[in-house]
Amino acid sequence: MxxxxxxxxxxxxxxxxxxxxxxxxxxxxxxxxxxxxxxxxxxxxxxxxxxxxxxxxxxxxxxxxxxxxxxxxxxxxxxxxxxxxxxxxxxxxxxxxxxxxxxxxxxxxxxxxxxxxxxxxxxxxxxxxxxxxxxxxxxxxxxxxxxxxxxxxxxxxxxxxxxxxxxxxxxxxxRNDTYVVQDVSLKHLFRRYYRQSDRLIRYPDDVYDRVWSPFFLPEWTQITTSLDVNNSNNYEPPKAALTSAATPGDNGTRLTIIWTLDNPDEQIHLYVHFAELEPVGENTDEALRTLFTRTFYFVVNGKISYDESITPLDLAVSTVETVVNKCDGGNCSLQLVRSEASPGVRVPLVNAMEAFTAIKFPHSETNPDDVISIKVIQATYELSRVDWQGDPCLPQQFLWTGLNCSYMNMSTSPRIISLDLSSHKLTGKIVPDIQNLTQLQKLDLSNNKLTGGVPEFLANMKSLLFINLSNNNLVGSIPQALLDRKNLKLEFEGNPKLCATGPCNSSSGNKETTVIAPVAAAIAIFIAVLVLIIVFIKKRPSSIRALHPSRANLSLENKKRRITYSEILLMTNNFERVIGEGGFGVVYHGYLNDSEQVAVKVLSPSSSQGYKEFKAEVELLLRVHHINLVDMNNMVWWF
CATH class of the missing domain: 2.60.120.430 (Galactose-binding lectin)
Known part of the structure; x- marks a missing residue:
C-alpha cells in the first residue's frame, strides 16, 4: 500500500x-x-x-x-x-x-x-x-x-x-511581443548577468528557462541589493539576475563591454536590462533626487546607437533593444557613457544583457498541405525509410527518394510533382490523401499488393499526366471519368480482377492489359480488340509472297499463341482492306503468313452490343467445329 x-x-x-x-x-x-x-x-x-x-x-x-x-x-x-x-x-x-x-x-x-x-x-x-x-x-x-x-x-x-x-x-x-525582429531568427551569442558569482540562473528562477551566466571584470565595481526588484516587463528577466549590477571602477564615467565575432559582418541584436539598485527614496529633496539620478546613453563601436538617454527605474526593470549592423574586424564594443548634460554624480550601471546574431533562413518549407499528405501516405503504408525524414523537397541534396518537386525560387514553397512508390510492398487500398497532392503529375504505385478498386478521385487530379497501377491486386472496373481524361497515360496490366470497362468478376477480369487512356483514337479502338481467325482459304501464289516477305515468320505452329498488336498491323498491312462490317465492328483482310489468308474482326467502341457480347460470340465460335472455321487450337486472341 x-x-x-x-x-x-x-x-x-x-x-x-x-x-x-x-x-x-x-x-x-x-x-x-x-x-x-x-x-x-x-x-x-x-x-x-x-x-x-x-x-x-x-x-x-x-x-x-x-x-x-x-x-x-x-x-x-x-x-x-x-x-x-x-x-x-x-x-x-x-x-x-x-x-x-x-x-x-x-x-x-x-x-x-x-x-x-x-x-x-x-x-x-x-x-x-x-x-x-x-x-x-x-x-x-x-x-x-x-x-x-x-x-x-x-x-x-x-x-x-x-x-x-x-x-x-x-x-x-x-511571448510573441518579445525579441521582435523582421524576417530573421536570433542565434544565441551570450546571455549574462553582471555579478561576481559562479551560479548559472535558469528555470524556475527564469520562467522561460533562459540560462544566464555570471560575468564580471576586475576593473568594475559591483553593487547589489537585498530588496525585491520588480521584473514585470515583456521580457521578465529573472529577479536573481537583477539584484546585482556592474558599474565603472575608479569613479569612471563609462562602462565598456567587449566581445568578438567569427563573422564581422553579422548583425547583432542586443537586449540590455537595467534596474536602479540604489533608489534615492520618495521623500528625498528634489534637488538631491536630481543629483543622484543615473542618466547615460549607448555608444556602440564608437557611435551613439540609442538616441534617448537612459534612466533606470528604481528597483524595477527596463529593457533597451538596439541593433549593431557591423563590427569591424569582428571586435564589438558597447559603452554606457554618463550623460554630460546630466547634473547627477552617479555612473552608468548594467544588470543583465542578451546578445544574438541575426540568421536568415532563405528556403521556404515544402507546401504544408503536401507535407501533411505525404506524411499520411508514409504512415498509412508504414514506409520506414531512413531518408524519408525532414522536409520532403529541401535541401535538394536530401530530396526524399521517389519524389520530385518543383522549385521556383527560395521564397516559394516547393510542390511535390512526382511520387514513385513502385516495389515498396504496399498493401491495402489506394490512400485518399494522394488527391491532396494537387500538383502531382506522375504517380507510380506499380509492383505492390494494393487491393480494392481504382478510386474515382484520380480522375479529378487535373495535373496528373501518368498513372502506373500495374501488377497489384486491384479489382473492379476503371472509372470511366479516368478513361475519358485526355493527355493521361494509364497503365494497369497485371491486375487479374481489374477491367477497363463494365462490371468485373474473378472470371472476367483481364489477364494482361495495358491501357493508354486516351492517347489517340485509333489506339483506344484496339484496347478491347480480340482477333478471330475465321476462314482459311487457299495459299496465296508466290507473286503475293513477294509483296509481303516480312510476314513469312508469322504462323500458328505454337498453339494458342498470343499475337501482338504490331503483328496485327503487319498481318493487315495497317488495316488496309475492309471485307465486311457487322454489329460489333469492322472485318479486315490479312495474311497470317506468306500463304494463309485470314479475316480480322475488330470490336468497335461504338458497338451497341459491347465487349461482353463480342466476347460471348468468340467463345461460341471456339466451341463450333466446321470445315470453314479455324480449329479452336488455332484460335488467336489478342488483348
Missing amino acids: EDRHRYLFFIFAIIHYVQAQQGFISLDCGLPSNEPPYIEPVTGLVFSSDADHIPSGISGRIQKNLEAVHIKPYLFLRYFPDGLRNCYTLDVLQNRRYMIKAVFVYGNYDGYNDYPSFDLYLGPNKWVRVDLEGKVNGSVEEIIHIPSSNSLQICLVKTGNSLPFISALELRLL
Whole structure:
C-alpha cells in the first residue's frame, strides 16, 4: 500500500510540474522508450524520452566517470550511424515564438575519444555547424525562431566520418511581443548577468528557462541589493539576475563591454536590462533626487546607437533593444557613457544583457498541405525509410527518394510533382490523401499488393499526366471519368480482377492489359480488340509472297499463341482492306503468313452490343467445329 501511495504521489507531482511548464518540450535524447517521464531534481523540469519524435538513431550513454559533472538529461544521448539526415518532428504552435535549445555532451560514449562535428538544420535551412572539438563539457546551441507551420523539424546532418549525436532537445514558448525582429531568427551569442558569482540562473528562477551566466571584470565595481526588484516587463528577466549590477571602477564615467565575432559582418541584436539598485527614496529633496539620478546613453563601436538617454527605474526593470549592423574586424564594443548634460554624480550601471546574431533562413518549407499528405501516405503504408525524414523537397541534396518537386525560387514553397512508390510492398487500398497532392503529375504505385478498386478521385487530379497501377491486386472496373481524361497515360496490366470497362468478376477480369487512356483514337479502338481467325482459304501464289516477305515468320505452329498488336498491323498491312462490317465492328483482310489468308474482326467502341457480347460470340465460335472455321487450337486472341 505504501508503494502504491508513493507511485500516486509521483504521478500527481508529474502532472503538477507539467501543468506549470505549459509550452515546454523537454526531451532526454536516448532515454529508453520504456522509461517514464521524470522530474530533473536541479531544475524541476519534466523530461521524457525522445523515442516518439524520431524514427531512427541508437541510444548511448556517456562514460561513468563523467556522469557526476552533468545533470540527468545529459547522461543519455542518441547517435545516428545510418543515413545522412536524421530528423526530429515536434508539434508546435504555428507563428509563435520559441526558444530552441539543442544540447550535445559527447562524454566519450563510443570509447573513441574522437569529438565529432556535423550540421544542425531547422527544417530545410542550416542552423549551425556543431563542432565538439575541445569542448569537454559539451556544447549548447540556442535560437529564437518562429515556426511557419505546426510541425517543427530539427535535423542532424552527417558531413564527415564522425556520427551526429544529441543529448537533449528543449523548446520554450516565449511571448510573441518579445525579441521582435523582421524576417530573421536570433542565434544565441551570450546571455549574462553582471555579478561576481559562479551560479548559472535558469528555470524556475527564469520562467522561460533562459540560462544566464555570471560575468564580471576586475576593473568594475559591483553593487547589489537585498530588496525585491520588480521584473514585470515583456521580457521578465529573472529577479536573481537583477539584484546585482556592474558599474565603472575608479569613479569612471563609462562602462565598456567587449566581445568578438567569427563573422564581422553579422548583425547583432542586443537586449540590455537595467534596474536602479540604489533608489534615492520618495521623500528625498528634489534637488538631491536630481543629483543622484543615473542618466547615460549607448555608444556602440564608437557611435551613439540609442538616441534617448537612459534612466533606470528604481528597483524595477527596463529593457533597451538596439541593433549593431557591423563590427569591424569582428571586435564589438558597447559603452554606457554618463550623460554630460546630466547634473547627477552617479555612473552608468548594467544588470543583465542578451546578445544574438541575426540568421536568415532563405528556403521556404515544402507546401504544408503536401507535407501533411505525404506524411499520411508514409504512415498509412508504414514506409520506414531512413531518408524519408525532414522536409520532403529541401535541401535538394536530401530530396526524399521517389519524389520530385518543383522549385521556383527560395521564397516559394516547393510542390511535390512526382511520387514513385513502385516495389515498396504496399498493401491495402489506394490512400485518399494522394488527391491532396494537387500538383502531382506522375504517380507510380506499380509492383505492390494494393487491393480494392481504382478510386474515382484520380480522375479529378487535373495535373496528373501518368498513372502506373500495374501488377497489384486491384479489382473492379476503371472509372470511366479516368478513361475519358485526355493527355493521361494509364497503365494497369497485371491486375487479374481489374477491367477497363463494365462490371468485373474473378472470371472476367483481364489477364494482361495495358491501357493508354486516351492517347489517340485509333489506339483506344484496339484496347478491347480480340482477333478471330475465321476462314482459311487457299495459299496465296508466290507473286503475293513477294509483296509481303516480312510476314513469312508469322504462323500458328505454337498453339494458342498470343499475337501482338504490331503483328496485327503487319498481318493487315495497317488495316488496309475492309471485307465486311457487322454489329460489333469492322472485318479486315490479312495474311497470317506468306500463304494463309485470314479475316480480322475488330470490336468497335461504338458497338451497341459491347465487349461482353463480342466476347460471348468468340467463345461460341471456339466451341463450333466446321470445315470453314479455324480449329479452336488455332484460335488467336489478342488483348
